[in-house]
Every structure is written in structure tokens, then in C-alpha cells.
Amino acid sequence: MSDQDSRFMKAAIEIAEKQQTPFGAVLVKDGTIEMSSANETRQLNDPTAHAELLAIRKLAADLEITNLSGYKLYTTCEPCSMCMSAAIWANIDELIYGCSIPEIVNHLDQITLRADSINDYSFRKIKVRGGVLKDDCGKLLRLYS
């Protein structure tokens, strides 16, 4: 784990904590956080407002583009099949997560398709790494799920 990985995952954890949810995500380009979001499904009355999807949507709207090539997505929990697919459609370069789906299912109902499995079926692949600050991310799951 690099210093950058630690810094960006801590930012994802921080935004999750603010909203008292296990799920926080940040989008990073050239070493700078350009967007962050927590899960806001209840606040927004939006069943699709997972942290990752919301961060992608907000950044694309701000930049007035649909292609987020060059961005890395840091997220406290491995994205579900909706969010991993959204990252593929947005052309995100790399995904870095904390807790894995097998860890998340101990706390919450899930679609258990792994991010790498979505990659296997996709016309475009995203680099995937997991386990970054997973103990801290796991604390969020225990506290807020």
C-alpha cells in the first residue's frame, strides 16, 4: 500500500463517517481528489445513489463529459455489480477498494458478483486492487450497517 493509497482511502472513510454509512468513495486524478461521495440512497430517495455511482455522476456532470478516463476510484467497500458496471461505462482507469464483497455479506444483503467477474464479461477492463485499509473500512461496516 502506497502513501497515496492510504491518503485517498482515508478520505473515502471520512466521507462515509460523516454520513454514518459504511460506503464512501473518492475519484482521484493526478494525485488530487476531484470528487467524493457517500451512499445517499435514503437522503436522496434514490436506490441507485451508492457512493461510487454518485461520485461518478457528480464528477461527470461537473466536467460536462461522460468519459472519466485517467481517474482512479477509491471506495471503502468493493463495488456492487451496479457500481462496478458504472465505473466501466465511465471508463475509470483503476479501482481500489477496502473490504471485499465476501466481507460485506457478513453485514448486509448483497449481489455477490465480484468486481473482477464483471471485468471478465466486459468489453473494457478496469485494474482492480482490494484490501487497502480494510480494517478501518471494516469498522464502518460494524458501526453503520
Added chain:
Amino acid sequence: MSDQDSRFMKAAIEIAEKQQTPFGAVLVKDGTIEMSSANETRQLNDPTAHAELLAIRKLAADLEITNLSGYKLYTTCEPCSMCMSAAIWANIDELIYGCSIPEIVNHLDQITLRADSINDYSFRKIKVRGGVLKDDCGKLLRLYS
């Protein structure tokens, strides 16, 4: 195919045609269309604004709920893994599509995971039927992709 299936799929085709895209979707409850949407990724600068996900988001926001139990989703093309997963999170009862993913990939890059496969990995299952007005839906693919 029931009269209702035909009527609702025609409405999904109509909204797709209006936006000159192959992708249109309607959400139906108790025999009434409550929301419709086409793919608006470019118009909205939103890589997640597929027809199905957008219809779900707009209806949930209008009703101020996150649980769309009781709704059926009609869509011109079998939903991608993002949209099928969104339908699961939204607790949609039933999915009815026109063209299948193996038909769509002849025209456009896709994530080729089938809707039924997402069901297989999910804590919650959606009834799935395909092939409704698939020739008309196929015309949209030939015209607009």
C-alpha cells in the same frame, strides 16, 4: 405476449425513438405507466443515465421512496449489469425486455452478463422475460447504434 406487454413495450419504443436511441424504458404499476425514460447519457453528461436506471431514479425521486416493489420494468433491450442491479436494489417485481444482450452485442460494445446471471448472484430475484416485440426493438438498434 399479452396485449399489455405489447402496449407497454410500444411505449418504451416510442420514447427511445423520440431521443433517437435504441434504449427506452417504462415503469408500470397496476396497468398504468408511471415513468418513462430513454438513454440520456450524452444529453445529461451522465455515463450512468441508461434508460432503465434513469426511469428508476426519476420515479423514486417523484414518489420519495427507494422501494419500487409492485412495479414492472419494460425495456427495449435487456438491461446491462448496471441497470439490472439497479432494478434489484429498487426491488422491481418484474423485468420484460425486447432484444437480448447477444443481439445487442452485434451493434454495440457491452458488458455481456445476462440479467438472469445477475439474479443468480443476488439476495433478491426479479422475474425476467425477454423477446417482447424484439423485431421492433431490433429496428431501433439498427437505426440508432
